[in-house]
Amino acid sequence: METPDVIVKGKDNGEGMVIHYKTTKGTDVFGLAIPNIYTHADWDLGPTWCYLIAGQKITLIDTGRIGNFEVFESLLKSTGKVFSDIDRIIITHSHEDHDGNLAEIISVAQAELWAHKIYRQMISYHPNIRDGATHPELPGSCRLCRMPESFYYENCVPYHRARSSLKIDVAIEDDQKLPDGDLNFLFTPGHSPDALCIILDEEVIFTGDTLLPGITSHPSLAYDFKVNHLILPEEYGQKNEIYGLMNYIKSLTKIARLASQPLKATLPAHRLFYNGRFNLLDSSERAKEVIHFHIDRCRDVLRIVDGKPAGIEDIVVQHFPPSRLSGTGKTLAKNEIRAHLEIMEACGDICWTGENQELVQRTGSENYLDIIGAYSRSS
Ligand SMILES: [Zn+2]
Numbered sequence: 430m431e432t433p434d435v436i437v438k439g440k441d442n443g444e445g446m447v448i449h450y451k452t453t454k455g456t457d458v459f460g461l462a463i464p465n466i467y468t469h470a471d472w473d474l475g476p477t478w479c480y481l482i483a484g485q486k487i488t489l490i491d492t493g494r495i496g497n498f499e500v501f502e503s504l505l506k507s508t509g510k511v512f513s514d515i516d517r518i519i520i521t522h523s524h525e526d527h528d529g530n531l532a533e534i535i536s537v538a539q540a541e542l543w544a545h546k547i548y549r550q551m552i553s554y555h556p557n558i559r560d561g562a563t564h565p566e567l568p569g570s571c572r573l574c575r576m577p578e579s580f581y582y583e584n585c586v587p588y589h590r591a592r593s594s595l596k597i598d599v600a601i602e603d604d605q606k607l608p609d610g611d612l613n614f615l616f617t618p619g620h621s622p623d624a625l626c627i628i629l630d631e632e633v634i635f636t637g638d639t640l641l642p643g644i645t646s647h648p649s650l651a652y653d654f655k656v657n658h659l660i661l662p663e664e665y666g667q668k669n670e671i672y673g674l675m676n677y678i679k680s681l682t683k684i685a686r687l688a689s690q691p692l693k694a695t696l697p698a699h700r701l702f703y704n705g706r707f708n709l710l711d712s713s714e715r716a717k718e719v720i721h722f723h724i725d726r727c728r729d730v731l732r733i734v735d736g737k738p739a740g741i742e743d744i745v746v747q748h749f750p751p752s753r754l755s756g757t758g759k760t761l762a763k764n765e766i767r768a769h770l771e772i773m774e775a776c777g778d779i780c781w782t783g784e785n786q787e788l789v790q791r792t793g794s795e796n797y798l799d800i801i802g803a804y805s806r807s808s
Contacts, residue, residue: 430694430709433460437507443702444476445500447507450694452630456611457483460696461504463493465526472758474644477526478701480635481508484611486516489540490627490635491698495529495588512538517599520544521637521698522621523551523570525588532591545616546600546662547623547671552592555660562656568593569660570621573653575760601625604683617684618670619677620646622657626684633694634687634712639680641697642708645719647761648674648768651775674768675775678720678801685716720801727769727797730789731778738788741766773797 431450439446439462448460462476479501482488487510493501505511515538520528523544535542551570559565562572568589603616613628617639627635638646651673658666665671670679695710702708726748733739733747745754745762754762770789773779776796782788 430711432707432709437504439476439702441705442473442475443478443700445504446476446702447504448702449508450633450696452632453693454611454630454632456630458629458633458696459483459508460701461493461501461508462702463497463501463504463530465494465699472753474526475700475703478696478698480696481505481510481515482612482629483508483510484629487514488612489515489518489534489538491521491527491637492518492530492534494526495584498530498533501530501534514538515540517541517543519625519627520548521627521635521639522624523548524621524638525585527637527698528552528592529588532588532595535595541598542595543599543601544597545614545623545625546602547618547665549597549600550660550662551621551623552589552595553660554593558659560656560659569657572660573650573656575764576757615683615687617680618672619648619674619680621649622653622661622665622671624680628687628692632692633696634684634692636684636695636697636712638698639677640684640695640710640712640715640719642700642710642715643703644700645722647765648677650764650768651675651771652767674723674772675801678723681716681720685713685720687713723769724798724801726765727773727778727801730766730769730773731791731795734779734789734791736791738782738790740783740787740789741770744789772801776800 433448433450436449437447443462444464446462450458459481461479463479465474465477477493479493480490518540552568554568556565564572564574601614605614611630615626617624617626620638624637624639626639649672651669654669654672692712695712700708729748733744741763744766749762778792778794778797779789780792782790
């Protein structure tokens with residue numbers, strides 16, 4: 430991918446930056462880096478990159494973290510557009526750093542809202558379905574919220590309310606091609622059950638959080654399916670094909686094997702620009718790299734429990750450097766290890782032992798290698 434033009438120079442982590450990329454067909458694409466700061470963060474993910482496609486129709490992909498409406502408006506101005514120019518807004522997934530500001534922007538823009546069909550269930554409330562939800566009072570996307578309560582009650586409640594009443598104009602069906610269009614959708618669940626990648630002119634892939642440079646997005650858990658299956662549209666509630674690391678790996682495989690590879694440009698939702706430089710990706714190579722990263726993580730977990738059963742806490746401490754384990758870092762790290770244990774348990778490589786089934790034990794097999802490896806090898 431060629432280095433995009435910089436229209437507005439932002440901070441060293443990209444925040445406040447505006448970039449421009451022109452496709453071979455001549456479609457203008459702008460990237461707007463919306464601040465992504467929240468009070469409980471112990472590390473800097475960097476801004477959320479939202480993208481404006483100025484084709485026959487004006488399309489906005491994602492609307493950034495809550496509380497940044499004015500910033501968004503001023504960055505948009507530098508592209509020569511205003512909110513009322515936008516015809517449609519596509520949301521890559523139902524996380525607050527991607528569809529924050531959506532209710533405000535959509536009311537000003539009067540644009541259509543496009544999202545995967547599961548998005549409706551993610552933004553709606555389902556208080557009567559509990560099924561082990563730790564927060565049945567929160568919308569579908571947050572029924573298992575693992576953040577401190579003070580965080581979501583301060584920040585998220587007004588956002589959830591406004592979001593829940595939005596009307597979805599176009600509910601995207603899995604891998605969908607627009608009949609008249611230059612946009613294709615790739616359904617890539619795993620990080621979030623409603624995650625989409627968007628392909629423009631068979632040349633640019635907008636990956637949301639599914640594929641990021643330098644970092645790997647945290648996978649959901651297969652367990653989340655048990656809690657949420659009754660809130661899902663019927664065709665997704667029967668068998669888990671949308672939650673957990675294995676489904677995330679299947680989604681990465683889809684990207685690695687795209688028929689139109691190699692795509693010229695990959696535009697992710699975070700880290701496009703970081704530490705003063707661009708991180709330009711080959712989507713296919715990066716997808717394979719991330720699959721291998723997860724294989725290596727499984728291998729290390731097995732090494733840690735080899736010979737002596739260990740609890741999740743022990744595994745986390747032995748696997749991650751201490752710098753990753755302060756504050757919410759520890760919650761995320763535990764979640765990450767759980768996602769890997771789920772795969773290895775399903776493959777028969779580990780089992781649970783101890784008085785309260787709280788310890789992980791090796792069974793001796795390494796089936797995960799064949800099962801995950803099958804995805805990465807055959808591409
Ligand atoms: Zn994100």
